[in-house]
Amino acid sequence: MKRFFLNIVFLILAINSVKSQTKTPDNLDKKWWKEAVVYQIYPRSFKDSNGDGIGDLKGIISKLDYLKSTGITAVWLNPIYESPNDDNGYDISNYREIMKDFGTMADFDLLLKEMHKRNIKLIMDLVVNHSSDENKWFQESRKSRTNKYRDYYYWWPAEKGTPPYRWSFFDVNSNAWKYDQQTNSYYLHYFSQKQPDLNWNNPKLREEIYSMMKFWLDKGIDGFRMDAFQFISKDPTFPELPKETTSNSQNMIKYYMHGAHLHEYIQEMNREVLSKYPNAMTVAEGAGDSAQEAMNFVDPARKELNIAYHFESVDVGKNILDYGLVKYKKMFEDYDTEFKDKGWLAIFLANHDQPRMVNKFGSDTPEFRELSSKMLSTFILTMRGTPFYYNGDELGMNNIKFDKIEDYNDVDTKNKYEHLKETGGDLKAFLEGQKQTSRENSRTPFQWNDTKNAGFTTGKPWLKVNPNYVSINEAAENKDPNSVLNYFRKLTKLRKENPVLVYGKFDLVDAENPDIFAYTRELNGEKLLIILNFTGKNTTLKSDLDLKKAELILSNYKEITQDFNLKPYESVIYKLK
Known part of the structure; x- marks a missing residue:
């Protein structure tokens, strides 16, 4: 009998030993910010509560039930701090007060309380490379x-x-x-002349910033997205730059980013602030121009930040096909290879500094807008990394394509136009290009319904509403089971219910295919295949994977043929047996 019980003990120990060598969802390095679906709100354009034409905090509060219904679990809020608004809030005159356009601190406190009541986290913008000149x-x-x-x-x-x-x-x-x-x-001033750069070489300045961060974290916010932080470390002697350099974004990034003390300052920030709030999400905007550089910000051993938000995924020029899908896939593969064992990435295709994702990565034609919007949403919600999703994209909102410079509010667009005007440049060509590339395209008011001003405001909106709001709006899409909005809800639900879409490994399929982005996600014997046609034509995936016993999970087409022949902008998710 004694030997029998000893054998049972040894058997249990052997089983536990095997289990300990196999990663399960329960012993993964689980974090709420890895599992989150982050929804970016541009407050000026989301919902106006008082008729002044500007979105505000009370407007956001009024739409929290809508946000909850979409399945998102966190909100990244663009700056709401006190500001003269030279650069739409990214010029901050007081880091501890709310911009009057948006409401009061009492409104903010209520917003935070109501969000947390709905289990929605709040991430705020941390803008500390520069302040306002009115600070x-x-x-x-x-x-x-x-x-x-x-x-x-x-x-x-x-x-x-x-x-x-x-x-x-x-x-x-x-x-x-x-x-x-x-x-x-x-x-x-690296940016507007009303945005003087802060001197991070001064320890007293750093102390002020750390104190301000604690002020917001003590209020209960759930983290920071760090704006332009890659520029905070500067050589105070300002050596001459090479004579051959010219004014372009590549050279600016090359000579402005990653100063000698950048990581030293971030590690100090971690020691002084972030380590005391271990559940806070920290998102590193512009984390270098390579996977290796990005890893330096989020390698847990370095004690800096926890999510790398890199720009290579949106720096593709006017559209994805001109850039090349094979090259694009290789970029994601390189990042995933670097991050497969440690660190964490953000996955996104749009934000307030980009045009609408359907214009850049899909098609906004009547025939393909909905299909390509759904396909792109499938990409964001099934890739390895934390999805960041821009407000309005869940409706398939697209570029407004302004015809006149007077319609623009953006300081960057207006300054470039004035420069061309002074130098005799082609103003018509510039405005035509802005229809595709201007960041103002993503800042038009949210389209709630088909009433005047899309239900955004009862007053005059600060920026024109896209005229297509009569057909593209939340109210109409909420009723339509096949809408872009309801497809987005299916995706957020799918991601929440399937840990493989969060923690599963990523492998490209048919990497050299110039039209299709396909990959598998695999975890503990469960394997999903995601196939995305990034073109407006029929095309075929080359793969040895067997679909005969595969289970269809989700597609953006009503009628599906279970094979590797894809229709225009088709997206399909299979569970492989």
């Missing part, structure tokens, strides 16, 4: 060279001569040094 820090800084806030910014005394040339992102061919007569000095 108290800068107002004091410019008063005298001995002011205690002077070194919160970068100043260059005029008696030293003209500072070494630097480009400005928003002021085309304009020096990023702005002369200020009050102290006979120049200040640095």
